[in-house]
Amino acid sequence: MTVEERIRSDIEARVHSGEWRPGDRIPFEHELVASYGCSRATVSKALTRLARAGLIERRRKAGSFVADPQVHSAVLEVPDLAAMIAARGEAYCWKLLDRRVDGAELLVTGVHHAAGRPFCLETRTIFLAAVPEAGEESFDTVSPGSWLLGHVPWTRARHGIRAVEADAGQAALLEMAAGKACLLIERRTWRMDAPVTLVEQLFPGDRYDLVAEFRPGAS
Amino acid sequence: MTVEERIRSDIEARVHSGEWRPGDRIPFEHELVASYGCSRATVSKALTRLARAGLIERRRKAGSFVADPQVHSAVLEVPDLAAMIAARGEAYCWKLLDRRVDGAELLVTGVHHAAGRPFCLETRTIFLAAVPEAGEESFDTVSPGSWLLGHVPWTRARHGIRAVEADAGQAALLEMAAGKACLLIERRTWRMDAPVTLVEQLFPGDRYDLVAEFRPGAS
DNA sequence: CTGAATATTATGTCTAGACATAATCCAGAG
DNA sequence: CTCTGGATTATGTCTAGACATAATATTCAG
Numbered sequence: 068m069t070v071e072e073r074i075r076s077d078i079e080a081r082v083h084s085g086e087w088r089p090g091d092r093i094p095f096e097h098e099l100v101a102s103y104g105c106s107r108a109t110v111s112k113a114l115t116r117l118a119r120a121g122l123i124e125r126r127r128k129a130g131s132f133v134a135d136p137q138v139h140s141a142v143l144e145v146p147d148l149a150a151m152i153a154a155r156g157e158a159y160c161w162k163l164l165d166r167r168v169d170g171a172e173l174l175v176t177g178v179h180h181a182a183g184r185p186f187c188l189e190t191r192t193i194f195l196a197a198v199p200e201a202g203e204e205s206f207d208t209v210s211p212g213s214w215l216l217g218h219v220p221w222t223r224a225r226h227g228i229r230a231v232e233a234d235a236g237q238a239a240l241l242e243m244a245a246g247k248a249c250l251l252i253e254r255r256t257w258r259m260d261a262p263v264t265l266v267e268q269l270f271p272g273d274r275y276d277l278v279a280e281f282r283p284g285a286s
Numbered sequence: 287m288t289v290e291e292r293i294r295s296d297i298e299a300r301v302h303s304g305e306w307r308p309g310d311r312i313p314f315e316h317e318l319v320a321s322y323g324c325s326r327a328t329v330s331k332a333l334t335r336l337a338r339a340g341l342i343e344r345r346r347k348a349g350s351f352v353a354d355p356q357v358h359s360a361v362l363e364v365p366d367l368a369a370m371i372a373a374r375g376e377a378y379c380w381k382l383l384d385r386r387v388d389g390a391e392l393l394v395t396g397v398h399h400a401a402g403r404p405f406c407l408e409t410r411t412i413f414l415a416a417v418p419e420a421g422e423e424s425f426d427t428v429s430p431g432s433w434l435l436g437h438v439p440w441t442r443a444r445h446g447i448r449a450v451e452a453d454a455g456q457a458a459l460l461e462m463a464a465g466k467a468c469l470l471i472e473r474r475t476w477r478m479d480a481p482v483t484l485v486e487q488l489f490p491g492d493r494y495d496l497v498a499e500f501r502p503g504a505s
Numbered sequence: 506c507t508g509a510a511t512a513t514t515a516t517g518t519c520t521a522g523a524c525a526t527a528a529t530c531c532a533g534a535g
Numbered sequence: 536c537t538c539t540g541g542a543t544t545a546t547g548t549c550t551a552g553a554c555a556t557a558a559t560a561t562t563c564a565g
Contacts (some may be wrong), residue, residue: 068557083439085552095514095515102530105550106552107552108519109514111518115517125515127514128556130515136439178315221355228496230469232491248451258302276446277446290519315544316545325520326520326521327549343546345527346544348545
């Protein structure tokens with residue numbers, strides 16, 4: 068364990084245990100230098116990282132303080148569906164329903180299947196200005212999500228999550244009763260402010276369970 | 287702009303623009319030292335931060351490489367409901383329905399209202415072993431979520447998000463028709479491996495829209 | 506007393522170098 | 536040929552110190 072790690076984990080432990088409470092001042096850098104017998108650069112690196120993780124707040128001249136509890140936020144994992152289903156040991160397959168070009172947009176519709184049952188209805192728009200190569204792809208065996216993952220780096224994404232009721236057409240494609248509750252995930256992706264893709268994924272409520280795990284100060 | 291920031295943003299720009307593709311080697315540290323005319327510590331700090339953000343991968347002896355596109359993941363903001371509703375300019379109010387102690391667990395049920403309409407049905411368990419002070423709170427004017435935010439630091443949380451249909455009782459409390467689609471968020475929170483609270487929040491599907499924004503390499 | 510100039514102090518950024526560590530390459534032994 | 540042990544090399548961590556910057560505390564003029 069490096070000196071920097073030791074400093075960090077000592078401070079984390081004191082904050083998490085409640086020994087140092089939000090607003091408390093933690094030792095000055097020069098005090099930590101003295102007690103750990105290391106150089107200031109090492110202490111500073113440890114504090115910088117804790118500050119970036121949101122555990123402490125540093126103020127010039129005043130010192131460093133335990134930060135107020137952070138806003139709730141969590142890291143939401145939205146893995147590649149194919150990989151996710153494979154990880155559960157179920158057979159995965161993608162069935163293309165429709166593919167057409169409308170001006171500079173490529174519209175793809177299809178269903179992801181897990182263990183032989185429909186699992187997710189996907190409606191996707193791909194903006195050809197950002198991804199011209201997509202025009203060459205048929206997407207009849209590979210889902211656009213998997214293809215895009217490997218071909219286009221994105222710099223920003225925005226997710227919306229809602230609960231909706233399946234209409235008759237959607238219900239038929241997902242082999243479920245109309246009016247049943249579904250999780251609707253809408254994701255827009257950009258690459259340097261140029262839209263890359265917009266996707267709506269509709270999951271039967273009882274067949275999908277999104278999970279988000281979070282560890283604050285996950286240094 | 288500091289030298290470190292300049293190095294970082296130059297590399298980010300080259301990766302995001304596609305000039306350097308996943309797998310490409312980026313210049314060695316000593317080359318960056320030469321081209322920026324700075325010390326190795328500065329270059330190393332920049333690369334360390336890019337590596338932590340997942341943009342590059344560093345390998346001893348081999349150099350640093352542009353990382354493969356990351357798994358989709360997003361930062362999910364789960365703000366305090368009271369603060370969130372207030373931010374939308376709507377009146378917020380919490381109505382306690384039930385509060386009782388069952389052994390070492392405090393069970394609280396209530397409804398969050400926005401603009402006079404029920405907005406979220408909350409069923410919460412608070413583990414008194416981790417939060418003994420909660421036993422003194424009536425929770426008749428302040429929601430347990432807001433109270434806990436200010437009183438208990440937590441170190442880990444796990445969210446589950448599902449779509450469900452409201453049963454008759456839930457529907458009545460939320461002033462909606464039974465069987466309608468709802469978003470169910472379940473959150474468990476721990477503090478140093480001791481459970482703090484478990485909450486289920488049920489939102490009418492058409493009145494809530496969870497949003498997650500993500501910028502990879504958000505250095 | 507009030508307000509402005511000055512001194513102090515802790516953090517922010519950086520340098521030039523040291524040694525450690527791990528991965529790779531290459532030469533020589535078998 | 537293969538395998539092993541060193542030499543090489545890039546990153547990983549650290550030191551001791553420098554100067555910059557921003558916020559506070561203090562002093563002094565009015």
